[in-house]
Amino acid sequence: xxxxxxxxxxxxxxxxxxxxxxxxxxxxxxxxxxxxxxxxxxxxxxxxxxxxxxxxxxxxxxxxxxxxxxxxxxxxxxxxxxxxxxxxxxxxxxxxxxxxxxxxxxxxxxxxxxxxxxxxxxxxxxxxxxxxxxxxxxxxxxxxxxxxxxxxxxxxxxxxxxxxxxxxxxxxxxxxxxxxxxxxxxxxxxxxxxxxxxxxxxxxxxxxxxxxxxxxxxxxxxxxxxxxxxxxxxxxxxxxxxxxxxxxxxxxxxxxxxxxxxxxxxxxxxxxxxxxxxxxxxxxxxxxxxxxxxxxxxxxxxxxxxxxxxxxxxxxxxxxxxxxxxxxxxxxxxxxxxxxxxxxxxxxxxxxxxxxxxxxxxxxxxxxxxxxxxxxxxxxxxxxxxxxxxxxxxxxxxxxxxxxxxxxxxxxxx
Ligand SMILES: *[C@@H]1O[C@H](CO)[C@@H](O)[C@H](O)[C@H]1NC(C)=O
Numbered sequence: 001x002x003x004x005x006x007x008x009x010x011x012x013x014x015x016x017x018x019x020x021x022x023x024x025x026x027x028x029x030x031x032x033x034x035x036x037x038x039x040x041x042x043x044x045x046x047x048x049x050x051x052x053x054x055x056x057x058x059x060x061x062x063x064x065x066x067x068x069x070x071x072x073x074x075x076x077x078x079x080x081x082x083x084x085x086x087x088x089x090x091x092x093x094x095x096x097x098x099x100x101x102x103x104x105x106x107x108x109x110x111x112x113x114x115x116x117x118x119x120x121x122x123x124x125x126x127x128x129x130x131x132x133x134x135x136x137x138x139x140x141x142x143x144x145x146x147x148x149x150x151x152x153x154x155x156x157x158x159x160x161x162x163x164x165x166x167x168x169x170x171x172x173x174x175x176x177x178x179x180x181x182x183x184x185x186x187x188x189x190x191x192x193x194x195x196x197x198x199x200x201x202x203x204x205x206x207x208x209x210x211x212x213x214x215x216x217x218x219x220x221x222x223x224x225x226x227x228x229x230x231x232x233x234x235x236x237x238x239x240x241x242x243x244x245x246x247x248x249x250x251x252x253x254x255x256x257x258x259x260x261x262x263x264x265x266x267x268x269x270x271x272x273x274x275x276x277x278x279x280x281x282x283x284x285x286x287x288x289x290x291x292x293x294x295x296x297x298x299x300x301x302x303x304x305x306x307x308x309x310x311x312x313x314x315x316x317x318x319x320x321x322x323x324x325x326x327x328x329x330x331x332x333x334x335x336x337x338x339x340x341x342x343x344x345x346x347x348x349x350x351x352x353x354x355x356x357x358x359x360x361x362x363x364x365x366x367x368x369x370x371x372x373x374x375x376x377x378x379x380x381x382x383x384x385x386x387x388x389x390x391x392x393x394x395x396x397x398x399x400x401x402x403x404x405x406x407x408x409x410x411x412x413x414x
Pocket of ligand 1: 242243244245356359370397
């Protein structure tokens with residue numbers, strides 16, 4: 001078990017230890033238990049999918065609890081994801097002056113919380129992004145916040161001040177939220193890609209009976225019964241990357257063993273030959289929005305638009321990889337043992353095109369506005385790689401909310 005505590009001092013005066021009379025972080029950890037009635041989330045029954053509103057700053061659900069109503073400093077819930085990074089839940093008092101988040105980074109739990117001007121950052125414990133349900137418990141104990149995973153203690157964080165006059169951090173209502181934070185992202189100690197393709201259920205938040213306010217169009221169906229790892233495209237939207245954005249796509253350089261193959265390599269893995277996978281797999285446009293290549297899956301065939309040429313490739317069964325390889329002189333499309341290519345009329349400098357901003361779209365062909373398009377993909381892609389590195393759809397320039405970035409329905413579950 002990895003355990004790591006980092007205490008961050010925004011003011012030199014703050015120290016890690018000890019005021020014996022201490023308010024604790026209990027205020028952070030609560031939330032409304034499930035109660036039938038209008039406006040309430042049947043939290044004990046229906047799982048809530050956290051990733052159903054792309055880039056929304058408005059929580060899917062939130063609750064504000066009077067501190068006198070809090071009966072326990074412990075919150076428990078079950079959580080399931082394949083997503084390595086994102087927000088699990090947020091809590092605060094005094095309208096965000098003191099805040100807490102539980103998140104995941106590289107699949108490992110992370111807590112960030114404040115006390116006055118100081119921020120505590122804590123990362124450690126078991127990897128949770130294995131697609132199985134895990135029971136999480138978060139408890140405040142004096143100057144510490146503790147996280148249990150499946151009954152074992154996984155992470156402990158602490159923070160206090162020795163120099164400052166004791167302040168009452170427990171003023172005002174305690175707020176909790178799911179799906180988005182109630183403060184600006186910039187306040188985080190360690191920035192996090194907040195989007196989380198995960199589900200929460202069976203919540204018992206500080207044993208209060210306060211009802212949660214939910215978004216009117218919260219979709220309970222979004223949380224699938226059985227899942228497998230992959231990206232699920234529901235036939236309603238697309239996801240767009242701009243290669244000049246280094247935060248969302250890996251750096252251009254390919255690993256040494258691939259540089260002889262090409263300058264840019266885009267790969268899609270999945271059951272490409274199965275019936276039912278229909279729509280545009282990938283579309284690549286130049287900075288000037290001119291399409292270089294589009295590959296559409298239809299009736300177990302690939303329609304490949306390369307420059308002005310159109311090719312059809314029938315898919316052999318069990319073909320699992322589609323690769324687009326860009327070299328100075330040609331663009332090559334490889335699928336299983338078959339391939340087609342386009343000889344370029346003039347040599348291309350893909351490195352500078354990449355830096356200028358190539359638009360790579362999965363699951364559709366974007367219109368002038370990248371938020372719209374056509375030929376939306378229906379089906380599951382196991383993995384998307386650009387320059388030999390797995391792409392995280394949560395980091396895209398734009399992703400339609402209907403796309404599950406890290407989970408696909410698992411239909412054959414017995
Ligand atoms: C992609 O990024 C480049 C460079 O920042 C910018 O000029 C271009 O407009 C971006 N394209 C889109 C579609 O956002």
